[in-house]
Amino acid sequence: TRDNGIDRYDPASGLIGGWRAGPDDPDALSHPLVQSLAQTKDGAVWVGTLAELHRHDPAQDRYQRFQIGRGLSGNTARRLLAGRDGRLWVGSNAGLFFWEAGATGLVQIPDSRGERASADVNALAEAADGRIWVGTNAGLFSKAAGESILHPVRGQGAEDERLARLTIVGMLMDPDGQLWIDGSEGLLQLTGLQSMTDCGQPSCAPAVSLRNIGRELGLAAEPVGANLLQDRHGRIWTQRYVIDTAAQTVHELTRADGVDIGTAWFRSYTKTRDGLLLYGGNRGLLVVNPE
Numbered sequence: 001t002r003d004n005g006i007d008r009y010d011p012a013s014g015l016i017g018g019w020r021a022g023p024d025d026p027d028a029l030s031h032p033l034v035q036s037l038a039q040t041k042d043g044a045v046w047v048g049t050l051a052e053l054h055r056h057d058p059a060q061d062r063y064q065r066f067q068i069g070r071g072l073s074g075n076t077a078r079r080l081l082a083g084r085d086g087r088l089w090v091g092s093n094a095g096l097f098f099w100e101a102g103a104t105g106l107v108q109i110p111d112s113r114g115e116r117a118s119a120d121v122n123a124l125a126e127a128a129d130g131r132i133w134v135g136t137n138a139g140l141f142s143k144a145a146g147e148s149i150l151h152p153v154r155g156q157g158a159e160d161e162r163l164a165r166l167t168i169v170g171m172l173m174d175p176d177g178q179l180w181i182d183g184s185e186g187l188l189q190l191t192g193l194q195s196m197t198d199c200g201q202p203s204c205a206p207a208v209s210l211r212n213i214g215r216e217l218g219l220a221a222e223p224v225g226a227n228l229l230q231d232r233h234g235r236i237w238t239q240r241y242v243i244d245t246a247a248q249t250v251h252e253l254t255r256a257d258g259v260d261i262g263t264a265w266f267r268s269y270t271k272t273r274d275g276l277l278l279y280g281g282n283r284g285l286l287v288v289n290p291e
Contacts, residue, residue, distance in 0.1 A: 027062035038080035048077025081124040091121025123171040135168030170226035186214030227269035231290035239279040
């Protein structure tokens with residue numbers, strides 16, 4: 001939540017508990033404003049608050065804090081991603097970090113110049129080959145599996161500058177390996193990803209190009225909601241729209257559809273194991289059954 005820590009919710013029975021902040025309790029959340037959540041393969045739930053990053057130990061029901069001295073510069077974990085290999089990827093207000101099992105702190109991924117990245121990370125996605133995609137307020141970056149450097153993603157011709165100035169607020173890697181981007185130009189589809197897979201070198205980053213799907217569908221050049229999720233029919237959802245790229249249709253969600261969560265929050269969303277889509281706002285939680 002924005003000011004009351006974490007609530008646990010069971011769709012069948014409703015609210016069933018949660019965890020509140022206790023700044024003076026080393027085993028509790030240090031701040032009530034929660035910005036991000038993720039669960040790694042070991043069952044631990046990770047929580048990014050306005051103050052620090054926390055790891056919840058399910059066996060002991062306590063939180064472990066990760067502070068500046070333990071690797072998280074700026075203390076703000078804006079976006080969390082549980083990797084397929086068990087790592088936790090942390091998008092912060094000071095670039096990209098990761099944690100792996102057995103570690104006592106976080107490791108920062110430097111940029112291609114060997115410097116500590118300073119961009120605000122708003123979105124993270126992982127491809128089937130382990131490549132990590134990073135969307136920031138200063139363009140798109142990626143890190144290949146087995147590599148320890150973050151590279152800016154280059155565009156073809158004039159699109160290179162376009163990519164560099166793009167503000168990205170959301171991303172989605174779909175089951176077909178297609179990367180969708182939401183940002184200052186609207187909903188975009190990144191093309192040319194196959195060439196990155198085929199180049200044969202971890203640091204290879206050939207030029208890609210952008211297709212403006214939002215413009216093709218008549219949408220304004222602005223974010224469509226940032227919180228991109230896909231249902232089993234291939235439709236892309238946010239708390240604002242249902243976008244069917246195959247049928248070339250857009251449905252704007254309103255109160256008539258049962259959507260009334262007030263001001264929706266960027267990065268407050270997830271898809272459950274049984275296919276429900278969840279979106280948070282200042283009036284509560286939207287639960288969508290896309291079927």
